[in-house]
Amino acid sequence: MIEFKNVSFDYGDDENKINALKDISLTIEDGEFVAILGHNGSGKSTLARLINGLLAPSRGEVSVDGISTVDSSAVWRIRQQVGMVFQNPDNQIIASRVEEDVAFGPENLGCEPAEIRARVDEALAVVGMRELAHFDPHLLSGGQKQRVAIAGALAMKPKYLVFDEATSMLDPKGREEIVATTRRLNSDYGITVIFITHIPEEAALAGRVVVLSGGTIAMDGTPQAVFADVDALADLGVGVPKARLLARGLEQAGIDIPDSILTVDDLVAALC
Amino acid sequence: MRFGLTIGEYYPVDSPVHALDPRVKILLVLVFTIAVFAVVNFSGLTAAAALIVGVALVSRVPIRLAVKGVRPLLYLLALTFIIHLFTGAKPWIELGPLHISVPGARSGALVGIRLVILVVGAAFLTLTSTPIELTDAIESLLAPLKKVRVPAHEIAMMMTIALRFIPTLAAETDKIVKAQASRGARFESSNPVTRARSFIPVLVPLFLSVFRRADELAEAMEARAYRGGEGRTRMRRLEMKGRDVLTLISATAVFAGLAWFGRLPLV
Ligand SMILES: Nc1ncnc2c1ncn2[C@@H]1O[C@H](COP(=O)(O)OP(=O)(O)O)[C@@H](O)[C@H]1O
């Protein structure tokens, strides 16, 4: 369980302080798939970095499985438990061979060579990159690089995975690869996923959507509940899935169609 | 304009030299360098060249790839030779106002050939070992020096990251150069000042990007529980096999013989 208790975070010194998060309280249960949605500067990346102790809260407490992230004796355990995938695929791959890079995390944890080998092979198999284990990462596509980054996190055997706009620099195909992979990690491997995005279609696939705005939680609920109020979301600078907009347009034109439509598949099911 | 860098142009074939422990190869290059410096006659240099040809045959690497490394040194070689030629001791051959030293010609040729042999010999290290193997080998060889505060792990990590980012940054530089050229930057100007100034709009964005990448990379490394070399293990461990030890000992003996032969009063 990840728990934020009245967490605030300020960047900068006392004179030019930027209050990036304001009194956030949030609980994420094991096994959840939570999307965090919000426009630029709403505090999404700050929230992500608080989870694995890359940042320490200015006020309040963040805990992972009951252990505070500022507990210096537990920080390595927390980094192992909370894997993270960042936005830029190029700037998170360390080694010039795929399998070397995936080994980086378990090497830092001090695992035995045979154990590292086994973890690397398994992690690469899970993301479907085993054939490319000997490749130089700069020859891979964006989506493939992000899958290497996911494998690198998986090789640490984490319980939680945080994706900070991991799809935003990818083409549609790469995006689809990553979304499909994360859903599989959640459903088949029981990994708790915190999926930060500014793309409503991606958030609609989550079990729960948290909308951040100006450093506070503006909405928190199922995708159906959150995306119901199109106008309120627009005020927060957040869009809604196109299928939802289309459904609303049809409804306003007098066609009887349910409120719960979020994806193209929903739309197809309702209309055909 | 291309900024392709060719570091460690590994030549991927299977050979006994490729299979050798990279630490042995590094050590043997060092021993070979010392031996060649000890050589003071042409017979010894000929023997050293013959040894290199032998290594080339065993490693199945075309020798011209190793010789390619000499090209950037040609000016230096010519200059060294000329300096020796005109500053050497008597007897002189007088050609009008020029005094050409006979022992100078000999020592200039020795120094030049020696340099060529060293460069060609050392090239086989990078031709037959991958950059990753070399990084591991350097970390392992430097490990005992950690006690005297040689940052072995940090040096190896820097090499790893450099290898990872050289192609990325080369591609990025290429992109910026093209973008600036399309805006009228004068990279091909014959005026060296104009040419040098035209690189400022390339270097500024490149540096900004490098700093941003470094920040993000540091964060990604921390997120993967990196805390320096302490407590860190490696997936691959270099293993010194009997064959490697045998090669190290016998090749060292051969190089010692080379140094001895090279100091005999021969031509
Ligand atoms: N390193 C930093 N120094 C100062 N201010 C920052 C820094 N990082 C983010 N901020 C500010 O904090 C706020 C939240 O940023 P961030 O968490 O990155 O938002 P998001 O990821 O949603 O775009 C923004 O106003 C941003 O300008």
Ligand SMILES: [Mg+2]
């Ligand atoms: Mg962000």
